[in-house]
Amino acid sequence: MTDGRRLAYLEALGVDVYVRRGLARAPVEMPVQEAHPAVPAAPAAVAGAVPEASLDWEPLRAMVSACTRCSLHETRTQTVFGVGNPSAKWMFIGEAPGADEDRQGEPFVGRAGQLLTSMLKAMGFAREDVYIANVLKCRPPGNRDPKPEEALRCRGYLDRQIELVAPSLIVAVGRIAAQNLLATDTALARLRGKVHTLGPRGWPLIVTYHPAYLLRSPGEKRKAWQDLLFARQVFARIESGERVVP
Ligand code: SF4
DSSP: OOHHHHHHHHHHHTOOHHHHHHHHSOSOOSOOOOOOTTOOOOGGGGGGGSGGGGOOHHHHHHHHHTOOSSGGGGTOSSOOOOEEOTTOSEEEEESOOOHHHHHHTSSSOSHHHHHHHHHHHHTTOOGGGSEEEESOSSOOGGGOOOOHHHHHHHHHHHHHHHHHHOOSEEEEESHHHHHHHHTOOOOHHHHTTSOEEETTTTEEEEEEOOHHHHHHOGGGHHHHHHHHHHHHHHHHHHHTTOOOOO
């Protein structure tokens, strides 16, 4: 991608001269921090016993679309399984479908989804290059936060998606996704800028803001861009064979 096109996407992101100067000189301002050793194993990741734990993509998709494990099946238009490259090196995980996603059956397609797409393009990716999924596969009514029991009942599906994609790096998009995935109530601000580990396989995971939050708080977009630069840096270290987590 040319610098001009990237800058156009950065402008959509609301990233201004700070980043232009950063791109021209020192690309990453955020220091790489030590891996986060104290993250408890996510409840999901106890998944070996759930029936979906050994399924391939199509049976897994079929199981999700017929799922009635929690009451969200009563109000959904359809399940929202996930989209993108099934062998992607990058996986982005949000919290749950919203109204647009419920209608279209695809994650991150509304205004927030368009901003996520711009964020990906600013990093040099098309949506098809990465895999995008949510913690919940059905829309919570009124876009309320997922309930813990809903996230728990749905988690085996996401864990299996992660196993099938086997990404080099996971990006948790937003506070709810990050807290669910990492089984913590730590504030998002304190989760950013670190490499966390997810589940018994120790998938490297970093955290950034949800694009819906960035639409409400455009002043935070620059921090989101810092997160993505940090993610790129971590990814490069992973690809070079460096161990980024304990
Ligand atoms: S949210 Fe998950 S667990 Fe609940 S009905 Fe939908 S697919 Fe099943």
